[in-house]
Amino acid sequence: MAEEKKEELLTVREVARRLRVDDTTVRRWIKSGALEAITLPHRGKRQAYRVKRSTLDVLLDGALPSA
Helix, strand or coil, X not given: CCCCCCCCEXXXXXXHHHHCCCHHXXXXXXXXXXXXXXXXXXXXXXXXXXXXXXXXXXHHHCXXXXX
């Protein structure tokens, strides 16, 4: 039986640190559709998202979305 590769999920803060931008910028990219993310159930003040590492790798290989 083939074992499925588990995708590493990154928080908005982790993505922001790797791209050297503010958390708000990453959230703006997600809301505009420039950055694909998984939406988690809403808890607290802000909506929680997770970004697949592979999505971030593709983004880093290409150009950054314009803010």
